[in-house]
Amino acid sequence: VHLQVVCQRLWMKAHLMGITEITQEHLKGSADVNQALTEFYLDIIDDTAKYTDVSRDKIRNWINQYLITSSGTRGIVHREEKSTGGLPNKVVDFLQERYLIRQELRSGSRWYELTHDRLIGPIRESNKEWKEKKKVKKLTVTTTLLASAIIGILVVYLTTAVPESVKPEQTLV
Secondary structure, three states: OHHHHHHHHHHHHHHHOOOOOOOHHHHOOOOOHHHHHHHHHHHHHHHHHHHHOOOHHHHHHHHHHHHEOOOOOEOOEEEOOOEEOOEEHHHHHHHHHOOOEEEEEEOOEEEEEEOOHHHHHHHHHHHHHHHHHHHHHHHHHHHHHHHHHHHHHHHHHHHHOOOOOOOOOOOOO
16 A cells, blocks of 8 residues: 555656656655655545545544554544544545545444554654644734734723823824
C-alpha cells in the first residue's frame, strides 16, 4: 500500500509538470514515504469533509479518539446502526472506500481500524501540527478581540470621562 501511495503521488506530480518519463532524478525528492502518507491522509480528510459535509475537525478527532490508542497502536471501533463511535456511517464508508480504514467482521458485527500501522506516525504528526495551528489561530483571534475591547473602552472613557476643560477645542468650519 505504501509503495502504491508513493508511486501515485510521484505520478501525479510528474503529470502536473508535463513529465512523461520518471527518472532516478525525480525520485530523489519524491520518495519520502512519511510525506506521501501524510499527503494521502490530508487528501482523504479534505475529500471526506467535502463529500459528507462533516467537518475536518470532527473527522480528525474521531480518528485520534477511536483509531489510534494512547500508546500509539491501532484502535478498533464498532459500527452501530447509524454511526460508528459517533461518526455518521456515511463518513465511515467513505473513509473505507478511500482505503484509510478497513472493516473486519467479528462475531457478526462490523469493526473498523486503520488499514496499516504505518499510517499512525504520519497521522499523529499531521494532527499534532493541525492542533498547534488551531491554538495559534485561537490565540490570534482572542488577542485581536481583547485589543479591540481595550481600544473600545479607552475611546468610551476618553469621550465621556474627560472633563470639557481638558478636551481639545473644536474648530468650526
